[in-house]
Amino acid sequence: MALDGSLEPFVQRDQVSKAGETGRKTPDPSRLEATLGHSFADRGLLATALTHMSAEGPRLQSYQRLEFLGDRVLGLGIADMLFRRYPEAAEGDMSRRLADLVRKETCAEVALAWDLGQFMRFGDGEILGGARKNKAILADACEAIIGAVFIDGGYEAARGLIERAFGERLLKPVRPLRDAKTALQEWAQGQGYPTPTYTERGRSGPDHAPLFRVAARINGLVDAEAQGPSKRLAEQAAAEAFLRREGLWSETMESDNG
Template identity: 80%
Template sequence: MALHGSLEPDLQHHQVSKAAEGGRKAPDTARLEATLGHRFNDKALLATALTHMSAEELRLASYQRLEFLGDRVLGLSIADMLFRRYPQSEEGDLSRRLADLVRKETCAEVAQSWNLGQFMRLGDGEILGGARKNKAILADACEAIIGAVFIDGGYEAARALVERGFGERLMKPVRPLRDAKTALQEWAQGKGYPTPTYSELGRSGPDHAPVFMVAAKITGLEDAEARGPSKRLAEQAAAEAFLKREGLWNDKPEGDNV
């Protein structure tokens, strides 16, 4: 028993070392390039796009700058694709579709379809913590890959990559709106605006039947006001008024304006 106890720390250290080694070794990215449909002229760009900030002890640059660029390239590419695919759609519907396609959850799904996790360069703790399946990390890496392809091959190469990765999702119906406040928040995020806020402007009526006046606010845009029998319902009404004013909400069934 004493011998087993003395060996256990060494065994644990060996397991950690083996896991860390997997993050330190430069992966064979030929399979990944085949999956992406893009062969990099500058392999260092691809290596950087696959390097998480936790691996900075390797003295390698992380994907953060490429992620920043890729996020913008993704948005432009998706907007371009939507504009061509839905020539009859109004701006509001296109904006909702755009927000749905560029959200982190969608990027993570695309990264998983590319098997990005197995190619990531990660720090010891992240490897042991299961970061190769972490959706936030995968979403960031997806955007970094798009940014790297943009630098390596230009906009058309990046747009082609986005079309291969996101094209099927482009054809799916936009997610149903759960409620006006959620819809307004998703639209604001997709457009790069701050999160909407709500302020109570006044209250009237008797105690047993109050009427609340609420304003929906997004910095840089005009407020929208509405009334409701409770503060919660008044906020929903204000959000709906905001969406209707921006042409993002109507009473027709989902997809009628496509």
């Protein structure tokens, strides 16, 4: 059927705008299930866990609620693993290990290992902005997947997924057990300096991928600045920059991993 001349440009534009998403062959979700080691009884949960808020459709059908749940399930699963794996570890040591394993950077690494980005659904603008490789988004989706598995198969299924994905990292933490902010605070107190403070110096980048610049400050010493995709991560980076400048970060790493 011929298109009315007044409608044709709008139809063509709509087809072009969807080409980035619909022109791409949708990966078979069973491939992801094989990677996860979990076959979903409710594939709708998996689809929701892979849907970014920018995708067309109701906002409640995005992964945000599952991410909220998955974050808590991940914390419980990791705590469970640490409790069983290190029966003589002190609470403080387990807490530091837990913080390292549930951090967003670790979740993003797991999502990359799952190749999660290729299965996700975004709005066209997010795709053009490189959302499939955005680590903050991938970390959120990782937690959403864990939440979806928890609902679909219960705690044992979720714990099994967490053990497969995080088990090796449990034995060999990716980063030092003591984070940079804690290390800087302990060093400052030991030297008689006041507690470090953190000041936001600027923000750049689009709303979906902001970049924060933060300064770590200790009265009497020169500030150290760094950037990160969130204020928390920028503060950690600034603290690490401060420690590196003072020649302390490598010593911190060795003492924490010793």
